[in-house]
Amino acid sequence: LLCCVQLVLTGVAVLFVDRLGRRPLLLGGVSGIVVSLFLLGSYYAFFDQAPGLAVFALLVYVGSYQVSFGPIGWLMISEIFPLCLRGRGLSIVVLVNFGANAVVTLAFSPLQELVGAGAVFFAFGVVAVLSLAFIFSVVPETKGLTLEEIEAK
Helix, strand or coil, rough: CCCHHHHHHHHHHHHHHHCCCHHHHHHHHHHHHHHHHHHHHHHHHHHCHHHHHHHHHHHHHHHHHHHHHHHHHHHHHHHHHHCCCCCHHHHHHHHHHHHHHHHHHHHHHHHHHCCCCHHHHHHHHHHHHHHHHHHHHHHCCCCCCCHHHHCCC
């Protein structure tokens, strides 16, 4: 089921990225991520007798990621760097991305033991809210623009 959700919603992102734009997909997807992380936090903190809630939250998270950060993040970073800096910029972004993934992976279990899974997911939800605010206030829409037009901005 999880793989089907990933496949279908990645296809949705690919089909609609040029019609809807990058920002709407990012804002909608990250909003879903926020909801799913707070649902997971609530499951672990209050509703651990309702495993269906955790499954639903996980499906919402994966689906939301697949229409937002999954494809759009990689697309936009390839668009926003000026041509003269693109190779170096992409290298740094990939390093930071995989480094952050490693930190989250390595820190999750110790944090879960220290403060509990609910608190960890609530904290991740707060980070997702901050990323939503960043996207809303800083990330430009690049739909319909050539790389030269994006670079000029």
